[in-house]
Amino acid sequence: MHEFTSELEILAGKALAYSLERLKDDPPLDGPRSAQDLFAEVGQTITAQGMGGIEALAVFTDVLARACISTDHPRNLAYIPSAPSEHANLFDLVVGASALYGGSWQEGAGAVFAENQALRWIADLAGLPSSAGGVFAQGGTVGNLSALVVARAQARKRWPDTTRWAIACSAEAHSSIASAAQVMDVDLLLIQPSSDGKLTGVEVARDLVEFHKKGSARVFAVVATAGTTNLGIIDDLKSVGTETKKRDLWFHADGAYGLAALCAPSARPKFDGIELVDSLIVDPHKWLFAPFDACALIYRNPELAKEVHSQNASYLDALHEGGSWNPSDYAINLTRRTRGLPFWFSLAANGTDAYATAMEKTLEIAQVAAEKIRQHPRLELLRDPELSVVAFTRTGWQKSDYKKWSDDLLADQIGFIPASSHQGQPILRFAIVNPWTKVSDIEQILATL
Ligand SMILES: *Cc1c(COP(=O)(O)O)cnc(C)c1O
Numbered sequence: 001m002h003e004f005t006s007e008l009e010i011l012a013g014k015a016l017a018y019s020l021e022r023l024k025d026d027p028p029l030d031g032p033r034s035a036q037d038l039f040a041e042v043g044q045t046i047t048a049q050g051m052g053g054i055e056a057l058a059v060f061t062d063v064l065a066r067a068c069i070s071t072d073h074p075r076n077l078a079y080i081p082s083a084p085s086e087h088a089n090l091f092d093l094v095v096g097a098s099a100l101y102g103g104s105w106q107e108g109a110g111a112v113f114a115e116n117q118a119l120r121w122i123a124d125l126a127g128l129p130s131s132a133g134g135v136f137a138q139g140g141t142v143g144n145l146s147a148l149v150v151a152r153a154q155a156r157k158r159w160p161d162t163t164r165w166a167i168a169c170s171a172e173a174h175s176s177i178a179s180a181a182q183v184m185d186v187d188l189l190l191i192q193p194s195s196d197g198k199l200t201g202v203e204v205a206r207d208l209v210e211f212h213k214k215g216s217a218r219v220f221a222v223v224a225t226a227g228t229t230n231l232g233i234i235d236d237l238k239s240v241g242t243e244t245k246k247r248d249l250w251f252h253a254d255g256a257y258g259l260a261a262l263c264a265p266s267a268r269p270k271f272d273g274i275e276l277v278d279s280l281i282v283d284p285h286k287w288l289f290a291p292f293d294a295c296a297l298i299y300r301n302p303e304l305a306k307e308v309h310s311q312n313a314s315y316l317d318a319l320h321e322g323g324s325w326n327p328s329d330y331a332i333n334l335t336r337r338t339r340g341l342p343f344w345f346s347l348a349a350n351g352t353d354a355y356a357t358a359m360e361k362t363l364e365i366a367q368v369a370a371e372k373i374r375q376h377p378r379l380e381l382l383r384d385p386e387l388s389v390v391a392f393t394r395t396g397w398q399k400s401d402y403k404k405w406s407d408d409l410l411a412d413q414i415g416f417i418p419a420s421s422h423q424g425q426p427i428l429r430f431a432i433v434n435p436w437t438k439v440s441d442i443e444q445i446l447a448t449l
Helices: 004-024 035-042 053-067 084-095 106-127 140-158 174-185 201-214 237-246 259-262 302-309 314-323 341-348 352-376 400-412 439-446
Strands: 133-137 165-170 187-191 218-225 250-254 281-283 297-298 379-382 389-392 420-422 427-431
Touching: 004 053, 004 084, 004 259, 004 297, 035 053, 084 341, 084 427, 106 133, 106 259, 106 297, 106 314, 106 341, 140 165, 140 174, 140 218, 140 250, 140 281, 140 297, 140 302, 165 174, 165 201, 187 201, 201 218, 201 237, 218 237, 237 250, 259 281, 259 352, 297 302, 314 400, 352 379, 352 389, 352 439, 389 400, 400 427
Parallel strands: 165 187, 165 218, 218 250, 250 281
Antiparallel strands: 133 297, 281 297, 379 389, 389 427, 420 427
């Protein structure tokens, strides 16, 4: 180990060739296999002697990689898939080869500088002041949690006698908000959104008053979802933000999926009010064409986050000298991969106009898909897509029919679309984030319904 041998030279060639092939060609969809099945094929891969790099690479490329669904396949419309740009993926190789430390300015100044420019692009799209800033955290779950911990610290200053806290959000909010509440040991006030699925200031004001009357806990933050995961619904950010700020509460926008569309001129007005947030998140690994894992977490006033998240110890003192910008100060993290760099590289190389174009393309495919579903004799569109999630039902189908269809679709390597549910009823949804997804891909899937 730790020696660049001639065998390694050959291995490097093979690893790079595999990576380039994966970048160039449409990947196969592939699919999961059982652990027993995989063991039967590859056996115990870790031994005292080692199997050698070329053999280990072959085990991965020939067997293990094929047991992983390609999240960037154009007909993978499941959950929220991914669609990293060629530039972003290529630069991930560079990041991987460079042993960059992204926790501090001292060790990673150049990388952190670049990441900060990428964060700034998002902050500008959201209309946040020049003081705004943050960090690329591991994912939306950690991003939401990190922001909410800061929000509670602020509330503790304002209401020092409060002993029980709560987060308020829509009943349609992502599961990571409930996870944050559980980790923080705080309550969750789930607010029923208006009949069109959007949380507005009306419901927030009404339920906050009711909740505080009960007096069991005090709400310290209101979370608006800027694009729900299941249906792509954007809460009314302006009225929710206004009601929240009126009460001196922290306003957080969870835009892990949807806030990506800030860069699409046609969608930008849907996010009016985003400029009111105290914090926001968006996952570039979802719909901003970056590889896993990267969540842009941005605070209006990052100083407040630093008060909460800074780790202090004698062995870290040197990091804090000179007031430099340390990414570890802005989320629950210390050591950190410079996970925003592939995103930065792709932005820098392609320019932000290319992002607007790619985003508009996915939005347009979603509209075309919705229209085809409207015209389909056996399908019913659940609602007009607000972003790029297209949800619908198949007349006469039970849950088991949806499951069988979905299993067959993957087994036939046509697409990956597991069923979801809405108000207790099974639904199908296309989450379109991939500019490679073409109308013909949608047609191919619809033909099986
Ligand atoms: C995906 C998602 C999350 C969680 O993000 P991860 O990166 O998967 O942790 C949070 N909120 C919303 C709205 C999401 O769509």
